[in-house]
Amino acid sequence: MELNKVKNSLIDPLAVKLTESVNWLYIDGVSENTSDVYPISIIGEGPPILLLHGFDSCFMEYRRLAPYLNGRFKLIIPDLYGFGFCPRPKKETYGIKPIINHLIKLLKTLKYTSGVGLIGASMGGGIALQFAREYPSIINKILLLSPAGILGEPKPIPPPLDSLGACFLKQSFVRTMLCKQAFSNPIHAGKAEIQIASIHTNVPGWKRSLAAFAREGGIANCGLPLPEQPLSIIWGENDRILSKALRNNCIELLNCSHKRLEKCGHLPHIDKPDLVASHWEEYD
Numbered sequence: 001m002e003l004n005k006v007k008n009s010l011i012d013p014l015a016v017k018l019t020e021s022v023n024w025l026y027i028d029g030v031s032e033n034t035s036d037v038y039p040i041s042i043i044g045e046g047p048p049i050l051l052l053h054g055f056d057s058c059f060m061e062y063r064r065l066a067p068y069l070n071g072r073f074k075l076i077i078p079d080l081y082g083f084g085f086c087p088r089p090k091k092e093t094y095g096i097k098p099i100i101n102h103l104i105k106l107l108k109t110l111k112y113t114s115g116v117g118l119i120g121a122s123m124g125g126g127i128a129l130q131f132a133r134e135y136p137s138i139i140n141k142i143l144l145l146s147p148a149g150i151l152g153e154p155k156p157i158p159p160p161l162d163s164l165g166a167c168f169l170k171q172s173f174v175r176t177m178l179c180k181q182a183f184s185n186p187i188h189a190g191k192a193e194i195q196i197a198s199i200h201t202n203v204p205g206w207k208r209s210l211a212a213f214a215r216e217g218g219i220a221n222c223g224l225p226l227p228e229q230p231l232s233i234i235w236g237e238n239d240r241i242l243s244k245a246l247r248n249n250c251i252e253l254l255n256c257s258h259k260r261l262e263k264c265g266h267l268p269h270i271d272k273p274d275l276v277a278s279h280w281e282e283y284d
Contacts, residue, residue, distance in 0.1 A: 002203045003039060003085040010199075012192035014063040018043065018077070022059070029105045030081070032089055039085045040106065041077040044070030048112055049280075050103070050139075051077045052131075054122030054148070054267075055218075056169065056210065058084030058200045061121065065269040068277035073117070078106055079200075080124070082213055088205025095216030100131055107138060114138055118229075119280070121145040121269055122241075125233075126222035133227050143280055144233045145268045146242060150250045154217025162211035169210065170201050184238035184265035193270075223253045231256040232283045234276060236264035257283060 007019045024037040031037065041059045043066060053061040059077040066075055079086045081102035082094035092098060107116065118139045120128025125147025132139040157165060168174060179197040180186035200206070235247050237260045251258055259279060264271040 001085065002200070006199050006202075009195075010192075011195055012060075012063060014067065015060045015192070015196055018060055018063045018066055025106070025109055027102070027105045027109050030102050036087050036089075038081075038087065038102070038106070039079050041066075042074070042110075043077075044073050044075045046071075046073040047115060047117065048074045048076055049117040049119060050107070051075060052103075052118070052120040052124030052128050053077075053080060053084070054124050056083060057122075057197075060196050060199075061267075062269060063196075064273040065276055068273055069280065072281075076106075076110065076112075076116075078103070080127070082209040084200050085203055088203070088209040090205070090208070092209075092212075093216060094209050094212040096127060096130060096219055096222075099127055100134060103127075103131055104135060104138075112138070115140050117141045117143075117280070119143045119145065119269075120147065122148045122266065123219050126150055126219045129222045129227055132229055133225065136228050139227075139229055142227060142229050142231045143276075143283075144231070145276065146236055146239055146266050147233060147250065148242065149219035149221075150223040150253065151246065152220045154220045156217040157214040159211075159215070162214040163207065165214055166207045166210040170207070172198070175201075181240050182266045182270075184236060184240075184263050184271055188271070223250065226254065226256075230283070232279065233258040234268045234279060235260050236266055236268050236271060237262050238264060239266045241266040 010016045021041045021043040022039050051062050058079050081099045118128050125144035126149025175198045179194050180189040183189050261272050269276050
């Protein structure tokens with residue numbers, strides 16, 4: 001497993017701690033055989049929260065938020081299907097349907113059938129809305145962090161551009177640039193942050209699954225219909241990935257409580273984890 005190969009090289013102590021909480025689960029209806037196991041970080045005690053990371057990321061994205069919540073909540077932080085350190089079946093398609101299927105089968109494996117909170121960041125925000133709509137009896141509360149995939153239509157990328165795009169995305173200078181762009185101030189993207197942004201890219205099948213995801217058109221148009229659960233959004237006022245116009249359009253569409261954080265970029269759970277945790281506990 002690639003995670004076992006790289007975890008001793010992690011620079012960020014919070015990432016190391018979160019990695020130590022990873023369980024490898026056989027998930028009935030997802031795993032193809034007994035050795036086909038999926039990584040899920042499970043940490044803390046209390047009411048459960050399912051946390052969904054963004055595009056081409058992994059569970060370590062929540063390393064800074066976890067210490068603020070795990071004293072009062074049980075955090076369930078999977079790698080989304082086709083991302084992070086998940087196995088990549090060769091015959092599988094990759095898109096929102098298999099991601100949702102993986103998540104519901106995961107919760108059933110863990111025996112969570114109701115009362116689950118849901119936090120989704122960036123692409124994970126669009127997925128969170130879709131998941132909450134499909135399983136309203138399981139999810140009781142939603143928080144989106146700079147959500148992506150709310151508006152627009154899927155834009156499938158045909159071969160060979162899908163594979164070429166994945167090759168480009170793996171280049172170290174590209175990953176460094178994107179990592180820096182995610183922060184309100186590029187100087188905050190140090191060696192540890194850049195390492196974590198790229199550490200999963202050597203997982204077998206990474207390029208193949210990313211190309212397949214691109215062919216499906218990614219995550220888009222997840223905003224409506226509105227879910228029935230309480231919904232709130234946190235935006236970084238200095239988000240350099242989602243434009244201000246796009247953010248305002250999302251606010252108008254979703255018509256829910258929202259908070260804008262100063263000196264915060266596209267990753268509120270990285271830039272301002274204490275404020276994200278406080279907001280989760282305050283809103284209904």
